[in-house]
Amino acid sequence: MAIPLKYNIRNLFVRKITTGLTVLGIGLVVAVFLSVMSLSEGLARVFKASGSTRNVLVLRQNSQSEVQSGISRNQVPLILTLPGIEKDIDGNPLASSELVVMLNLKKIDGGASNVTLRGISEKSPLLRPQFKLIEGRMFSPGLSEVIVSRSISERFKNCRLGDTIHFGVYKWKVVGIFDAGGTAPDSEIWTDVEGAMNSFKRPSYSSVLVRTTDKASRDQFIAALAGDPRLALEGKVERVYYDEQTSTAAPIKFFGIFIGVIMAIGAGFGAMNTMYAAVSTRTKEIAMLRVLGFSRLAILTSFIVEALCLALLGGLLGCLLGILTVELALSGVTGTTNFTTFSEVVFAFRLTPKILLTGIILSLFIGLFGGILPATQAAFTKIILALRQIE
Amino acid sequence: MKLLPLILKNVFRKKARAILTIGSIILPLLVICLMGTFLRLLDRPDPAETRGMFRIVTRHKVGLASPLPMSYAEKIQQLDGAFAVTKFNWFGGKYIDNSARNFFARFAVEPETLVQVFDDATITQGSATDWFNDRAGSLVGEDLMKKFGWRIGDQIVLIGDIYPVTIQLTIRAVYQLPDGDSDALFFNREYLEEALPSFQGKVGTIWTKCRDGAAATRLSDEIDQMFENSPYPTKTETEKAFQMGFVSMLGNVKLLITSLGTIVVFVILLIAANTMALSARERIREIALLRTLGFSRVTILMLTLGESLMLALFGGILGLGLFVVGFRPLKASLINTPLSGFATAMTLFPEVLLLGLAITIFVGLFSGLVPAIQASMRPITEGLRHIG
Numbered sequence: 001m002a003i004p005l006k007y008n009i010r011n012l013f014v015r016k017i018t019t020g021l022t023v024l025g026i027g028l029v030v031a032v033f034l035s036v037m038s039l040s041e042g043l044a045r046v047f048k049a050s051g052s053t054r055n056v057l058v059l060r061q062n063s064q065s066e067v068q069s070g071i072s073r074n075q076v077p078l079i080l081t082l083p084g085i086e087k088d089i090d091g092n093p094l095a096s097s098e099l100v101v102m103l104n105l106k107k108i109d110g111g112a113s114n115v116t117l118r119g120i121s122e123k124s125p126l127l128r129p130q131f132k133l134i135e136g137r138m139f140s141p142g143l144s145e146v147i148v149s150r151s152i153s154e155r156f157k158n159c160r161l162g163d164t165i166h167f168g169v170y171k172w173k174v175v176g177i178f179d180a181g182g183t184a185p186d187s188e189i190w191t192d193v194e195g196a197m198n199s200f201k202r203p204s205y206s207s208v209l210v211r212t213t214d215k216a217s218r219d220q221f222i223a224a225l226a227g228d229p230r231l232a233l234e235g236k237v238e239r240v241y242y243d244e245q246t247s248t249a250a251p252i253k254f255f256g257i258f259i260g261v262i263m264a265i266g267a268g269f270g271a272m273n274t275m276y277a278a279v280s281t282r283t284k285e286i287a288m289l290r291v292l293g294f295s296r297l298a299i300l301t302s303f304i305v306e307a308l309c310l311a312l313l314g315g316l317l318g319c320l321l322g323i324l325t326v327e328l329a330l331s332g333v334t335g336t337t338n339f340t341t342f343s344e345v346v347f348a349f350r351l352t353p354k355i356l357l358t359g360i361i362l363s364l365f366i367g368l369f370g371g372i373l374p375a376t377q378a379a380f381t382k383i384i385l386a387l388r389q390i391e
Numbered sequence: 392m393k394l395l396p397l398i399l400k401n402v403f404r405k406k407a408r409a410i411l412t413i414g415s416i417i418l419p420l421l422v423i424c425l426m427g428t429f430l431r432l433l434d435r436p437d438p439a440e441t442r443g444m445f446r447i448v449t450r451h452k453v454g455l456a457s458p459l460p461m462s463y464a465e466k467i468q469q470l471d472g473a474f475a476v477t478k479f480n481w482f483g484g485k486y487i488d489n490s491a492r493n494f495f496a497r498f499a500v501e502p503e504t505l506v507q508v509f510d511d512a513t514i515t516q517g518s519a520t521d522w523f524n525d526r527a528g529s530l531v532g533e534d535l536m537k538k539f540g541w542r543i544g545d546q547i548v549l550i551g552d553i554y555p556v557t558i559q560l561t562i563r564a565v566y567q568l569p570d571g572d573s574d575a576l577f578f579n580r581e582y583l584e585e586a587l588p589s590f591q592g593k594v595g596t597i598w599t600k601c602r603d604g605a606a607a608t609r610l611s612d613e614i615d616q617m618f619e620n621s622p623y624p625t626k627t628e629t630e631k632a633f634q635m636g637f638v639s640m641l642g643n644v645k646l647l648i649t650s651l652g653t654i655v656v657f658v659i660l661l662i663a664a665n666t667m668a669l670s671a672r673e674r675i676r677e678i679a680l681l682r683t684l685g686f687s688r689v690t691i692l693m694l695t696l697g698e699s700l701m702l703a704l705f706g707g708i709l710g711l712g713l714f715v716v717g718f719r720p721l722k723a724s725l726i727n728t729p730l731s732g733f734a735t736a737m738t739l740f741p742e743v744l745l746l747g748l749a750i751t752i753f754v755g756l757f758s759g760l761v762p763a764i765q766a767s768m769r770p771i772t773e774g775l776r777h778i779g
Contacts, residue, residue, distance in 0.1 A: 021662075101457070103453055113639065247491070
């Protein structure tokens with residue numbers, strides 16, 4: 001027969017202060033873990049959602065990113081003759097030659113960061129379905145005009161609609177604000193590619209983005225590109241290209257798990273303390289239960305359950321604190337450096353149900369770890385000695 | 392202090408509890424030391440303040456990806472107060488693979504002027520002359536030598552990306568900077584110019600060693616004004632400002648780490664306070680007895696505070712000791728993780744240990760405060776009446 005759950009729960013509330021302190025401790029550990037994980041998730045989310053599986057990004061061989069790549073003008077027509085490219089309604093290939101430049105811009109709340117300026121071609125918005133112009137208008141080629149993502153306009157100086165951004169000797173007018181649904185362009189400023197190449201005196205493009213008709217033709221295109229001896233270029237599926245940049249989030253995730261584990265063990269020791277204290281004050285009580293006929297197993301389980309309940313309370317508190325922190329203090333977008341492109345990547349903290357679940361599981365582990373030894377001690381109390389005990 | 396033996400006995404009255412509490416202090420303290428090390432690394436000392444090295448960095452105003460013409464270096468050299476000028480180009484490329492472990496800074500430079508501008512560096516192995524005389528030679532930082540186990544004469548192959556060539560370099564000299572990181576690789580730009588003619592004539596950043604602080608400030612403005620209306624306008628800043636620029640690109644990392652650290656301290660405080668509350672409750676009758684024997688309220692206060700402080704100190708000193716002893720293995724194990732860059736630069740800073748000690752004392756005092764006050768203020772009769 002099992003000991004009723006009520007017994008354990010009542011016991012938790014008898015010693016309010018101790019229970020409270022332990023629950024708070026576990027709660028904080030879980031909250032910290034959740035915060036760091038939601039940072040990592042938010043960052044990774046930008047890369048996972050960006051890019052389409054039907055687009056192929058053409059770069060120079062061995063380039064890790066567009067910044068390191070270069071494609072000369074005369075190579076572009078050769079690329080466009082390769083098989084697999086989708087055509088638009090006029091029968092022209094759906095492709096966009098682009099230039100990527102890093103601009104060092106000042107942030108609104110101090111410091112500066114590299115922001116990606118992307119020179120695009122006419123077809124570019126067609127290749128990026130999440131792109132949406134929300135304010136103002138599209139830039140007119142050749143007039144030193146740019147459009148800025150909403151996130152960038154909120155984080156950097158002089159990037160709002162109507163402002164003028166100065167780089168070098170050139171002034172660029174912001175004529176539109178766009179939104180890219182949390183994907184890579186949300187960290188970019190767009191202008192026309194010819195104007196950009198002119199201003200920055202770049203003789204070649206950084207990349208060519210190509211839309212293929214389906215998976216088979218996509219693979220056909222990539223193979224044809226790799227096999228062409230005249231072009232030292234390689235094609236990457238756009239989605240894969242962005243996926244690989246999650247290396248930026250890797251240190252943070254590692255850090256979060258590393259800290260989470262160490263702190264969990266620390267909190268586990270704290271929980272163990274509480275449980276040991278609980279067991280030692282209730283020695284006579286436990287002996288009574290044994291006399292009444294409850295088995296050792298029942299006692300063991302009972303105390304483990306008590307520890308788990310304690311930890312679960314902490315876990316729930318931690319989730320609550322985590323949600324409050326992310327919704328209140330960490331809402332809105334923030335940015336850090338994308339290590340692959342060495343420029344700003346804008347993201348938002350994301351606390352998903354999956355992360356919350358991980359937090360709860362962490363708290364249960366703490367409970368199990370903290371409860372097992374005291375529970376074992378309780379289960380193996382010698383009845384006679386315990387009943388004889390005065391204190 | 393006559394009370395000391397009593398305090399010690401009380402701390403270890405329940406051995407398991409004491410050990411667990413000490414354990415739960417040691418682990419978070421290690422985390423705090425790690426975070427403290429990271430914050431300290433972000434806060435590099437200013438070479439101008441610490442070593443009188445007044446260096447300024449000139450780059451294209453638009454950003455680091457835009458090159459400057461070589462002729463700018465000559466023009467800067469002629470300015471009054473410019474002691475020595477050298478040219479840097481970030482090579483990038485790949486060493487073996489693109490893992491975090493194999494990433495380090497690789498620059499194409501002008502060897503003779505490099506050592507003039509960075510004359511606070513010492514050559515610890517090999518010789519600078521060997522490097523000057525070998526066009527395909529390289530100067531490597533001491534930290535990198537240790538990390539990869541390289542030796543003088545070893546061949547390093549770099550597969551270029553921004554500059555699409557594969558280059559093979561021989562290590563000819565090893566350098567060490569006093570309080571900076573010695574974790575970069577430098578090779579002769581002429582090697583790259585021969586391999587890639589399009590590279591000629593372009594410079595990424597120009598570093599100038601100025602005569603003194605006043606010259607550094609004046610020259611920063613002078614250089615920027617000189618090139619303001621040219622096709623390649625510049626931005627010049629002090630070495631420290633340039634490096635801090637990279638840190639600010641990381642975003643609010645400092646704030647994040649500091650907040651996390653504060654919460655960790657709070658967690659330790661809670662666990663220690665829990666222990667003190669538990670042991671205080673068990674000894675209510677005992678303390679009442681002590682009071683009847685004549686011990687004053689203040690003594691009881693001291694006893695309890697002393698106990699929490701001692702417990703914390705045990706945890707703190709063991710924790711800090713563990714950090715010091717386990718530093719090398721920890722650093723070595725982190726090098727193969729995504730935190731590789733941090734691991735390479737990790738050093739044992741005395742400030743971090745002092746911080747750990749301060750936190751330990753803080754936790755010791757505050758975790759015991761409430762139980763101490765409660766114990767000392769409790770009326771004797773109430774204490775005697777208490778049923779444990």
